[in-house]
Amino acid sequence: MTLGDCKHIGERVFEKKQRIIAAAILAGLSIIIYLPSFSYGFSSWDSMQFIRDNELLKSWENCSTIFLPGQIKREALYIPVTYISYMVDMILVKSVSIMHFINFALHMANLVLLYFILRKFIKKEIILFPLLFIFALHPLQVETVVWLMGRKDLLTTLFIFLSFLAYMKFREDEKQSYSAVAFIFYILAVLAKPSMIIFPAIFVLYDYLYTEKRPNVAIYIPYFIVSIMIYLIHYNLPKIAVDI
Numbered sequence: 001m002t003l004g005d006c007k008h009i010g011e012r013v014f015e016k017k018q019r020i021i022a023a024a025i026l027a028g029l030s031i032i033i034y035l036p037s038f039s040y041g042f043s044s045w046d047s048m049q050f051i052r053d054n055e056l057l058k059s060w061e062n063c064s065t066i067f068l069p070g071q072i073k074r075e076a077l078y079i080p081v082t083y084i085s086y087m088v089d090m091i092l093v094k095s096v097s098i099m100h101f102i103n104f105a106l107h108m109a110n111l112v113l114l115y116f117i118l119r120k121f122i123k124k125e126i127i128l129f130p131l132l133f134i135f136a137l138h139p140l141q142v143e144t145v146v147w148l149m150g151r152k153d154l155l156t157t158l159f160i161f162l163s164f165l166a167y168m169k170f171r172e173d174e175k176q177s178y179s180a181v182a183f184i185f186y187i188l189a190v191l192a193k194p195s196m197i198i199f200p201a202i203f204v205l206y207d208y209l210y211t212e213k214r215p216n217v218a219i220y221i222p223y224f225i226v227s228i229m230i231y232l233i234h235y236n237l238p239k240i241a242v243d244i
Contacts (some may be wrong), residue, residue, distance in 0.1 A: 018125060019125060022125070022129045026111075026129070026132060026133060026136055027108075029133075029136070029137060030104075030107075030108065030111075030136050030137065033137060033142065034104045034107075034142070034145055034146065037100045037103075037104070037145065037146035038097050038100050038101055038104070039097065039100075040096070040100055040146060041096050042096060042148065043147065043148070043149075046149050047147075047148040047149050049074070050072065050074075050075065050086075050149060051086050051089075051090065051148060051149075052090075054072070054083075054086070054090075056071065056072065056083070056087075057083065057086050057087045057089075057090040057091075058090055058091065059091075060087070060091065062087070063084065063087070066080045066083045066084060066087070067080045069233050069236070069237055070237055076237070077152070077193065077194060077234070077237075078191075078194060078230070078233050078234055078237055079152050079191065079192060079193055079194070080191055081155060081159075081188055081191040081192040082151055082152040082155055082192050082193065085102075085151060085155060086151070089102070096148075099148055100146070100148065102151075103144075103145050103146070103148065103150065103151060103154055104145055106151070106154040106155065106158055107136070107141065107144075107145045107154055109158060110135075110154065110157045110158050110161060111132060111135060111136050113158070113161035113162065113165065114132065114135055114161060115128070115132060116165060117161060117164060117165060117168075118131060118132070120168060120210075121210070152192055152193040153193060155188075155189075155192035155193070156189045156190070156192040156193035156195065156196050158192075159185045159186070159188040159189035159192060159196075160185070160186070160189040160196050160199055162181075162185040163181075163182045163183075163185035163186040163189060163199075164182075164199075164202070164203075164206075166178050166179075166181040166182035166185060167179070167182040167203055167206070168206070170182055171206075171207065171211050171213060179219070183222055183223065186199065186200075186223060186226065187226055190226060190227065190230045191230075194230050194231070194234055197226075197227035197230050197231055198227070199223075200220055200223035200224055200227060203219075203220060203223065204220060
């Protein structure tokens with residue numbers, strides 16, 4: 001082993017220690033900030049109505065009903081995946097404290113996934129970790145995590161991050177299994193919150209800017225079809241909700 005090899009190994013060990021320390025600090029701050037939310041209850045102006053007192057969430061037999069547009073009274077969004085997660089909470093968990101913890105756990109999972117995504121584009125830890133700190137502790141994120149109805153943002157972020165990671169892996173290896181996984185997670189993302197219908201454009205930009213492969217229109221078509229379908233559902237959702 002040469003002196004240069006020893007120096008390189010030493011640098012890698014030092015970087016690993018720095019990474020562990022930064023991750024520990026970030027995890028500690030996140031726990032300190034979000035821990036009080038575990039004792040919060042249902043908010044009186046929305047989560048009581050849409051979660052606690054929602055009769056559709058109290059029986060597995062209503063799963064199919066939740067996927068029908070306009071079935072959640074006064075709900076302005078078509079977010080069946082999010083309501084299925086609430087159904088699991090109401091039937092299996094039955095603890096508002098654990099529901100708040102689930103929100104926190106989803107946020108931490110999103111933070112880890114964001115790390116792996118950013119590592120594809122940013123190699124310097126000194127830039128990477130400040131971005132992770134902002135994502136973890138920004139006031140807008142705090143609101144999303146401590147508010148039970150913010151679950152839709154956490155779920156859609158989780159699924160779109162998984163979709164993007166699978167898509168990047170697909171473009172590296174060209175294995176159709178990764179393409180299928182990316183597409184499934186994309187569907188889950190837009191069914192958790194429709195704001196992600198614009199994300200296929202990110203796939204196009206990624207292919208154009210960060211891969212040496214020519215963008216393949218056939219790859220994007222299924223994503224844009226799903227986006228259009230979700231848009232049309234939401235365009236008609238107010239009318240559907242009024243008719244019920």
